[in-house]
Amino acid sequence: KFEQANGGTILLDEISEMDQGLQAKLLRVLQEQQVERVGGRKIINLDVRILATTNRKLEEYVAENKFREDLYYRLNVFPLQWLPLRERIADIVPLAQRLLAKYSRKMNRTAVSMSDEAQRVLQAHPWPGNVRELDNIIQRSLILQQGALIGPGDLHIQPGSMHTAEMAGRINSVGVSQADNSQLGNDMKQHEFQLIVDTLRETGGSRKDAADKLGISPRTLRYKLAKMREAGIDLDAELKG
Known part of the structure; x- marks a missing residue:
């Protein structure tokens, strides 16, 4: 290097x-x-x-x-100290928009934007996980929201809690092992399916707890699990893996 x-x-x-x-x-x-x-x-x-x-x-x-x-x-010739994200409120939205554009391209998404209310939610959050937490939340929002506009509810930010950011950090892991890529459709679906599998593992297979952690309804989770089975994913095998 x-x-x-x-x-x-x-x-x-x-x-x-x-x-x-x-x-x-x-x-x-x-x-x-x-x-x-x-x-x-x-x-x-x-x-x-x-x-x-x-x-x-x-x-x-x-x-x-x-x-x-x-x-x-x-x-330590010329040290520079950066303030934590919570003390750089003016930087939060520009950073979020840059990350949104970055991951939209990576997931083959186009014309995804963020509502004014969602931007205000980001600015009000204390960001205990700093920029990494913001990065994870933006990725997770894109995975779970397939529309063109990300609203405040799509961020799933829980004040004082970092479990969402920690969980979202796993989406960079290798995709679901047994799936047929042509059936999965695109990278975004692979990321989404992997996040669901990881969350189910964390909750010991409890669909209700997994839905709570993912910030979606049990009905939506059941729908997504059905789509995963249609894509050829052996959920039982994945949860044991």
């Missing part, structure tokens, strides 16, 4: 989660400004700008010997 970023910028996301071995290797690269390809002998000189991000207090990690002090000072 350093070689690919040579002459440009490389982003090291969540630097605090890097293990001690990788920290030592990164420190050596920063000190020598060189890398060597795996299995090769050629030394490559680097000219790379590094952006390292973390949501932890690295000073505390250094004090607890979880992060190398020498690496910390190598990286």
Whole structure:
């Protein structure tokens, strides 16, 4: 990656989660400004700008010997601190709209917008999960709402609770294993079916509890389960998986 970023910028996301071995290797690269390809002998000189991000207090990690002090000072040349999303209310709607456009394209959706009331709900939410929570909620809304307009009820935001965001984060997992992709129709359906299977697993197969967690009626869940069976999904096998 350093070689690919040579002459440009490389982003090291969540630097605090890097293990001690990788920290030592990164420190050596920063000190020598060189890398060597795996299995090769050629030394490559680097000219790379590094952006390292973390949501932890690295000073505390250094004090607890979880992060190398020498690496910390190598990286901490020009520190920037971003305010949490709840303190950047003006950024919430533009971020949400950008995410909406991103995932609409990914799910082959067009002309999906968000109502003014839904935007106000987003601005009023405290966002304990920060941008990741917003990302998950937008994805989940697109999966469960197939219309052209996302309203406040489609967000399924429960004040003070993060279970919705945590659950929605699973939609990036691999799609339902036994389904025929041609029958599923599109990526959005695959995401939706996977979310339903994951939620049923979490509730021990309880349809009622799963419907509550998904923010839909039991009748709607039954309809979606019927569609899954029509698509060739063996629900019993999936729930045991």
